[in-house]
Amino acid sequence: MKSDFSSPQRQSLVGLIVMFGDTLQSTLRSLWPFLLVWAFRINQMNRLYVIIVIGSALILTAIIAYLKFYNFTFFLDEENEEFVIRKGILNKSRIAIPLDKIQQVNINQSLIQKFIGVHSLEVDTAGSSKKEVTIKAITHDLALSLKQRLLDSEKKILEDGNVQDSSHTDKAYPFISISFASLLKTGITSNYARSFALLFAFVITVYQNIEDYFEGEGYENDPLDKYVNGEVLLKFAAFIAIAILVLTLLVNLSRTILKYFGYTITLQNKSLLLSYGLLNTKNTIIRPEKVQIVALRRNYFQKKMDIQDVRISQASNNDDSKEQQQEAIEIPGCSEVEKNELLTFLLGQIPQKGEGLKPNIRKIILNTVRFIIIPLALYFVCAIWFYNELFEYMIFLPLYLTFIISMIYFGYRNSRLYSTKDFIIKQSGAWDIDNEFLAPHKIQAVRLTQYFWQKKANLGAIKLYTAGGNLSFTVADYTRLKELANYWLYSVEATDKNWM
Numbered sequence: 222m223k224s225d226f227s228s229p230q231r232q233s234l235v236g237l238i239v240m241f242g243d244t245l246q247s248t249l250r251s252l253w254p255f256l257l258v259w260a261f262r263i264n265q266m267n268r269l270y271v272i273i274v275i276g277s278a279l280i281l282t283a284i285i286a287y288l289k290f291y292n293f294t295f296f297l298d299e300e301n302e303e304f305v306i307r308k309g310i311l312n313k314s315r316i317a318i319p320l321d322k323i324q325q326v327n328i329n330q331s332l333i334q335k336f337i338g339v340h341s342l343e344v345d346t347a348g349s350s351k352k353e354v355t356i357k358a359i360t361h362d363l364a365l366s367l368k369q370r371l372l373d374s375e376k377k378i379l380e381d382g383n384v385q386d387s388s389h390t391d392k393a394y395p396f397i398s399i400s401f402a403s404l405l406k407t408g409i410t411s412n413y414a415r416s417f418a419l420l421f422a423f424v425i426t427v428y429q430n431i432e433d434y435f436e437g438e439g440y441e442n443d444p445l446d447k448y449v450n451g452e453v454l455l456k457f458a459a460f461i462a463i464a465i466l467v468l469t470l471l472v473n474l475s476r477t478i479l480k481y482f483g484y485t486i487t488l489q490n491k492s493l494l495l496s497y498g499l500l501n502t503k504n505t506i507i508r509p510e511k512v513q514i515v516a517l518r519r520n521y522f523q524k525k526m527d528i529q530d531v532r533i534s535q536a537s538n539n540d541d542s543k544e545q546q547q548e549a550i551e552i553p554g555c556s557e558v559e560k561n562e563l564l565t566f567l568l569g570q571i572p573q574k575g576e577g578l579k580p581n582i583r584k585i586i587l588n589t590v591r592f593i594i595i596p597l598a599l600y601f602v603c604a605i606w607f608y609n610e611l612f613e614y615m616i617f618l619p620l621y622l623t624f625i626i627s628m629i630y631f632g633y634r635n636s637r638l639y640s641t642k643d644f645i646i647k648q649s650g651a652w653d654i655d656n657e658f659l660a661p662h663k664i665q666a667v668r669l670t671q672y673f674w675q676k677k678a679n680l681g682a683i684k685l686y687t688a689g690g691n692l693s694f695t696v697a698d699y700t701r702l703k704e705l706a707n708y709w710l711y712s713v714e715a716t717d718k719n720w721m
Contacts, residue, residue, distance in 0.1 A: 226367060229294040229307070235337045236358025240286035242333055243357065248282060285310060295356060297370065304344070304371060306354050316354060322346045324511070324536065326368040328361075328504035335502065340364045344371065372506065373490070396493060397562065399484035403528055403554030407481075408474030410522040411530065411553075411653075481553050493566070495550065507550060510719070511535045512567050513689025516549075516657040517560065518650075528554045531563055534689035536720075549690070564658070568644070572658045575641035578705070580633065581680055584696040588629045593622065627651070638694045640705055645685070647692050661712040663687050663720045669706055671699050685709070688720065 293308045304323070306316040325345040334340060339358040359367070482499035493507040512535055519529035531552040555563065564571050597618075604611035631651040639646040645659045664685050671681035681699035683706060685692045694702075 226295075226297040226370060227299055229296045229305075231294055232290065232356060232358040233339050233360055235339060237286060237290050238337055239334060239339065239341075239358045240290045241283055244286045244289065245279075245282050248278075293356075295354075318344065318346055318354070320371060323371050325506070326371050327506075328364045328368060330498075330502040332500045334358070335500075342367060368506075393487045393489040393494065395485075396488040396566075397486040397552075397555070397559050399481065399497075399552070399554050401478075401482075403556070404477050404481055404484070405474065406523070406526045406528050407530065407554040408477035409470050410520060410526065410528070411477070411518075412469075412473050477553060481551075484552070484554075486552070488566075495552075505550060507533060507535065507567070509567050509569075513663050513687040513720075514657055514659050514692065515564065515567055516655055518653050518655050520653045527556050529557075529560055531555050531560060533567065534687075536688040568658060568660065570643070572644040572646055573641065574637075574639040574646055574648075576639065578638040578640070578694070578697055578701055580636050580694070580696045581678070581698070582633075583678065583680065584636070585629060585633050587696060588632070592625050592629065636694075638697070638705075640708070645692070645709070647694060657692055659685065659687065659692055660718075661709045662716045662718040663689075664709055664713055665720065667706045667710060669699075669702060675699070 288310045289308070292310065292313065293306070295304070295306045297303070298305050298317070301317075302320045304318045304320060306318075308314055308316075323344060323346055325343075327343045327345070328340050329343065330340045334357075337358075338360070340361050342356040342359060342364045344354050356364075356367075479499050481497050484495070484497040487494045487496075491509070494504070495507065496502070496504045512533055514534040516532040516534075517529055518532065523529055533550045533552070534548075535550070537548055552563070561571055600611065628651040632649070635648060635650055635654055637646075637648040639648070643660065645661060647655075647657045647659075649655050649657075664687060666686040668684040668686070669681060670684070675681055679699050680696055681702055682693060682695035682697070683702045
């Protein structure tokens with residue numbers, strides 16, 4: 222049934238709970254320094270006074286939440302083809318978004334929203350680096366209907382002069398479904414380095430805090446010193462490494478299942494509709510014409526299990542590369558067949574690697590200086606001149622050197638830049654091997670860089686800018702990079718394809 226959005230309407234009534242929660246959360250975030258000081262002094266205060274203050278704050282929060290709910294309305298201006306939102310408490314505002322400027326509409330559901338049976342709808346427009354507007358509490362059917370209407374601004378003019386939405390001509394068909402077994406495989410084979418490093422740093426911090434505690438309590442000798450020697454440290458390091466590895470697997474497995482549970486992809490109206498999430502459910506859409514970069518990630522274990530992760534970067538107005546990576550859509554645990562289906566749909570074909578350009582051997586030297594010589598020099602300077610206790614951690618140096626040397630070597634060996642008529646493919650990574658695919662006509666700018674110390678060796682770097690992120694390749698033959706840049710710029714000018 223087609224919903225009528227021509228007249229202003231409010232969110233679902235139960236949305237008051239969501240409004241109250243958001244208002245309370247934002248208030249606590251802004252006042253947390255004062256609340257922290259107040260909490261330490263709460264025992265010195267009159268209980269009646271505390272109850273009155275807390276009760277008054279909750280009542281005020283409820284009033285603000287109600288005004289936010291009551292004053293928030295939305296409707297479609299069919300005549301001007303605009304999506305109109307009115308909101309505000311004291312200062313009212315009216316936002317009119319042209320339908321042809323809307324780039325993305327996502328439907329999400331947090332844990333609280335799931336309990337009360339509502340969804341949130343986010344509208345992303347051209348010319349803004351953030352979500353233009355968010356409707357926090359509407360029913361699922363209403364959200365789907367509104368999303369379809371906002372995204373289907375193109376209309377067909379029939380022979381009899383009537384206007385009909387093109388959104389109702391295609392049905393949704395199942396495309397890909399990521400099984401629970403694939404999520405289990407992904408959870409135990411991904412994000413090793415990052416999770417391991419965070420947990421290792423946490424353990425070292427806890428150990429250091431224990432020593433600081435004993436020192437702060439006035440112990441002349443650390444009670445742990447009589448138990449600590451080289452053999453004990455070695456056993457402790459081995460135990461910690463195994464424990465951290467187990468925790469890493471559990472953390473990655475839990476994160477993967479919670480984030481991607483029930484991952485289904487359907488095909489509708491020449492677009493892919495994605496739905497996933499156990500606690501927080503997300504629904505988003507992928508249009509092939511908006512796709513800028515498609516990346517594949519796979520390590521040794523994933524290759525043996527026939528799975529890989531697909532990351533899709535769509536056109537975005539955000540200029541921050543880190544935020545662009547966070548906005549990228551991930552599809553975990555794809556088999557080889559599923560990966561080929563995705564690439565064929567999104568890119569029109571399965572890219573093949575052509576001529577390969579590898580970095581100069583000086584890349585190994587540069588990374589050795591960055592990740593071995595400089596860190597070790599800082600370590601020994603600090604240990605000798607400032608903190609002699611750092612020498613106690615010398616036992617970890619062989620592990621660090623082994624890990625870093627392996628990462629530098631395999632990172633250099635796997636680094637390649639391939640160029641074909643239809644695609645640019647960048648391969649990188651030491652353990653997790655990434656392959657990023659970019660069509661030349663998606664390029665918006667090319668930047669060549671050569672430092673003065675690289676001129677004699679004829680080395681340089683290239684960076685390709687797109688609306689969905691950047692792709693760079695460094696310490697390579699500068700003459701060849703210039704040839705590739707000229708060829709890609711010519712391809713951009715000569716093609717009749719649009720970047721979006």
